[in-house]
Amino acid sequence: MxxxxxxxxxxxxxxxxxxxxxxxxxxxxxxxxxxxxxxxxxxxxxxxxxxxxxxxxxxxxxxxxxxxxxxxxxxxxxxxxxxxxxxxxxxxxxxxxxxxxxxxxxxxxxxxxxxxxxxxxxxxxxxxxxxxxxxxxxxxxxxxxxxxxxxxxxxxxxxxxxxxxxxxxxxxxxxxxxxxxxxxxxxxxxxxxxxxxxxxxxxxxxxxxxxxFNAAGAKVTIKGKIVHPGYAKGKMVNSMYIATEFINSLPRMETPEHTDGYQGFFHLHNMEGKVEETVLQYIIRDHDMGHFEARKEVMQNLTDAINEQYEREVITIEIKDQYFxxxxxxxxxxxxxxxxxxxxxxxxxxxxxxxxxxxxxxxxxxxxxxxxxxxxxxxxxxxxxxxxxxxxxxxxxxxxxxxxxxxxxxxx
CATH class of the missing domain: 3.40.630.10 (Zn peptidases)
Known part of the structure; x- marks a missing residue:
């Protein structure tokens, strides 16, 4: 042919x-x-x-x-x-x-x-x-x-x-x-x-x-506070440590390298950070619409919990749907x-x-x-x-x- x-x-x-x-x-x-x-x-x-x-x-x-x-x-x-x-x-x-x-x-x-x-x-x-x-x-x-x-x-x-x-x-x-x-x-x-x-x-x-997949992207922004490290006790807030806390609080095995078939995931695909600000870029994926919505809710709830822990808004999240x-x-x-x-x-x-x-x-x-x-x-x-x-x-x-x-x- x-x-x-x-x-x-x-x-x-x-x-x-x-x-x-x-x-x-x-x-x-x-x-x-x-x-x-x-x-x-x-x-x-x-x-x-x-x-x-x-x-x-x-x-x-x-x-x-x-x-x-x-x-x-x-x-x-x-x-x-x-x-x-x-x-x-x-x-x-x-x-x-x-x-x-x-x-x-x-x-x-x-x-x-x-x-x-x-x-x-x-x-x-x-x-x-x-x-x-x-x-x-x-x-x-x-x-x-x-x-x-x-x-x-x-x-x-x-x-x-x-x-x-x-x-x-x-x-x-x-x-x-x-x-x-x-x-x-x-x-x-x-x-x-x-x-x-x-x-x-x-x-x-x-x-x-x-x-x-149902698909969304999430941008997580963490705000810190830079102070001279010699005089930082009780004053410095290192956004990179808070970012690490956020990353480690998501299900470790629900990432692309640990899933297949119909299993969904959270995928951290980019991270840029300094003491004053760290930005995490995630994609969220799941075939099941209910599970997809639950994944977005997990990330929002985690954001709220960290802000509550620090008693102020240190972290914001913007989630945008991409396709279904x-x-x-x-x-x-x-x-x-x-x-x-x-x-x-x-x-x-x-x-x-x-x-x-x-x-x-x-x-x-x-x-x-x-x-x-x-x-x-x-x-x-x-x-x-x-x-x-x-x-x-x-x-x-x-x-x-x-x-x-x-x-x-x-x-x-």
């Missing part, structure tokens, strides 16, 4: 463009360099023969593949994001191609002794004999989510070149700033005009997800998950239906009126130097897209 050479070339052309997003920016996209790939994608969509190709002032891209059947078929969409995470540099990506992977250690960078090993990353052994694309150990790869873009564009090109595959109207959408939680914020669902869509933003081959579990919006239209599952089975792919321990554009889009489950894009170890993607997984994801549109037309 899709040649390894073609899909590899397309993927590498995307990941070698730096599109790192910036949470401190208030523009959309958050970094000007995201326009570089966005504008190139617009040209490519036009070149392969897509219709109604548009890019708006915030770099949201949309395009159409018209229906080639004469009966009414639901309009479905496929969505991916082109930014990469600010967690690790995405500049000067130098992909390495590992043909016929032998199941042994992969030397990513000999001079820095950076090794991608199946002893630590066991999933590598799933791909013995396949072609892997890795980093050179100094950057991330960008398969999250440039693999998804590769698959969507490759599928559209294949459908254009093979009109014998019958399908309804298909919409594709590419977004900026997903990695900083804003990918869907300015997505025009009405303009997109799909009955439902799929984000191609999952990991391992076979993943099919329609549940995700898409399950509530997808279950009423569960046939859209069933179609994706059927498509995978038809291609001899074992569906791995499980909750997302995170969020995607799809979680927000589902609450904006566009039900949007998530499908595997094939990459592993996102957001770091050990990221890799099997080329065969990208090919399979491309085939899944084609099969979904075919099945949707057949069932209409």
């Amino acid at each position: 899709i040649s390894k050479k073609d899909i590899t070339k397309r993927f590498i052309s995307y990941v070698t463009v730096d599109t790192e997003s910036d949470p401190e920016s208030d523009t959309t996209p958050s970094t000007a360099k995201q326009w570089d790939l966005a504008n190139a994608l617009v040209l490519e969509l036009k070149d392969i023969g897509m219709s109604d190709v548009t890019i708006d002032d915030n770099s949201y891209i949309m395009a159409t593949l018209p229906s080639n059947v004469d009966h009414k078929v639901p309009t479905i969409g496929f969505v991916s994001h082109f930014d990469t995470t600010p967690d690790f540099t995405g500049a000067n990506v130098k992909p390495q191609i590992i043909e016929n992977y032998d199941g042994k250690d992969i030397i990513l960078n000999a001079s820095e002794n950076i090794v991608l090993s199946p002893d630590y990353f066991e999933d590598l052994l799933l791909y013995k004999g396949q072609t892997l694309i890795t980093t050179d150990g100094t950057t991330l790869l960008g398969a999250d989510d440039k693999a998804g873009i590769t698959e969507i564009i490759s599928a559209m090109e294949y459908l254009i070149n093979h009109p014998e595959i019958k399908h309804g109207k298909i919409r594709v959408g590419f977004t900026p700033d997903e990695e900083i939680g804003r990918g869907a914020h300015k997505f025009d669902v009405k303009k997109f005009g799909a009955d439902w869509a799929y984000t191609m933003d999952g990991s391992q081959i076979g993943e099919l997800e329609y549940e995700n 579990n898409m399950k509530e919006k997808v279950v009423p239209v569960m046939h859209i998950v069933d179609i994706a599952e059927e498509a995978m089975k038809a291609l001899d792919i074992e569906p791995l239906i499980k909750p997302i321990r995170g969020g995607t554009d799809g979680s927000q889009l589902s609450y904006m009126g566009l039900p949007c489950p998530n499908i595997f894009a094939g990459g592993h170890n996102f957001h770091g130097r050990y990221e890799y993607v099997p080329v065969e997984s990208m090919i399979k994801a491309t085939e899944v897209i084609c099969k979904i549109v075919e099945l949707t037309a057949e069932k209409a």
Whole structure:
């Protein structure tokens, strides 16, 4: 169907463009360099023969593949994001191609002794004999989510070149700033005009997800009082000690490194402190809405208790909801998950239906009126130097897209 050479070339052309997003920016996209790939994608969509190709002032891209059947078929969409995470540099990506992977250690960078090993990353052994694309150990790869873009564009090109595959109207959408939680914020669902869509933003081959975390962010600010340490008795208040008290009062085992599956957590991801002020940045996650609300209440109650202990306001907390579990919006239209599952089975792919321990554009889009489950894009170890993607997984994801549109037309 899709040649390894073609899909590899397309993927590498995307990941070698730096599109790192910036949470401190208030523009959309958050970094000007995201326009570089966005504008190139617009040209490519036009070149392969897509219709109604548009890019708006915030770099949201949309395009159409018209229906080639004469009966009414639901309009479905496929969505991916082109930014990469600010967690690790995405500049000067130098992909390495590992043909016929032998199941042994992969030397990513000999001079820095950076090794991608199946002893630590066991999933590598799933791909013995396949072609892997890795980093050179100094950057991330960008398969999250440039693999998804590769698959969507490759599928559209294949459908254009093979009109014998019958399908309804298909919409594709590419977004900026997903990695900083804003990918869907300015997505025009009405303009997109799909009955439902799929984000191609999952990991391992076979993943099919329609549940995700409820999510909030919390900023905890602790105020202290600086006094000369030689004369500080009874006068100095060290905000860093109070911050330590706050941190240690939360459940120690309810953190990302101690949880999996449906288990939620509190995650301290940034801390800056001096005697006079310490700021803690947390994310709060839980699949269950009741537990999610309880987690926020735990943090508020802890804040109140510490203020009571010091008999004044030494600590404040600001909690903001970020996104919610898409399950509530997808279950009423569960046939859209069933179609994706059927498509995978038809291609001899074992569906791995499980909750997302995170969020995607799809979680927000589902609450904006566009039900949007998530499908595997094939990459592993996102957001770091050990990221890799099997080329065969990208090919399979491309085939899944084609099969979904075919099945949707057949069932209409």
